[in-house]
Amino acid sequence: MIGEPEIDGGWDGAGPAGEAVKARPDAVRERARVRGPRAPWLWALGGMAVASAAWAGALAVQDRLAGAPRIDYRHSADLCRETGFTTLGQAVGRPFETSETSQGVDRAQDWAYCRSGMRYEKGSVLYGARMLVELHKERDPAAEFASGPGSDAGIRLDLGERREVPGLGDRALLDRYYGRSGERLMVLDGGAVLTLTVEWYQPEADETDADAGVDGDAIEAAMIEDMRSLMAKLRR
Structure with a gap:
């Protein structure tokens, strides 16, 4: 229940x-x-x-x-297309006809390289030109600027002939080769280092006449102008 x-x-x-x-x-x-x-x-x-x-x-x-340096320039994958060494060609009376280019992109640095030359002509001075653009993205290159041979370990620079070039980047230096016929122009602008080298050679001349017929002042002026033109093209 x-x-x-x-x-x-x-x-x-x-x-x-x-x-x-x-x-x-x-x-x-x-x-x-x-x-x-x-x-x-x-x-x-x-x-x-x-x-x-x-x-x-x-x-x-x-x-x-x-701590990264200032970079006001863009990277170029084809530097030879950017610079044809036009003013240099006008200064020496012959255009640069052959060229090769290379480039690289990395976390710390981007770089681009162009090498140009002339075809052989009997009795003529042969000129070669090289341009290297380095964009340092992490480390300021100012402390080591123009302190070594650059892209050519065989270059010996006559530092007694070194000259400052005003109006190019933060600092620009023009060096003459010692024991060889050539000159180098280096420009520092923030994290960018631009290097232009020009060399000449006379196959039929002996060592005492290696610079015969070469207008060094005209070449230097042309190097500065071609460098200025490239910097304007690459500026961003």
């Missing part, structure tokens, strides 16, 4: 089961009060960690960029 407590509505809290039913909502609310505040703190700590990592990364990039 069903007892009276069940018939008379004894389900409302009667016996241990009823007490458990009554206690359950309070226990749930108690657990909610205990657990509730934890979730926002965990999310906050996680957000702080992410923000700290992002801030540290931003500072690292900022520090790296703060």
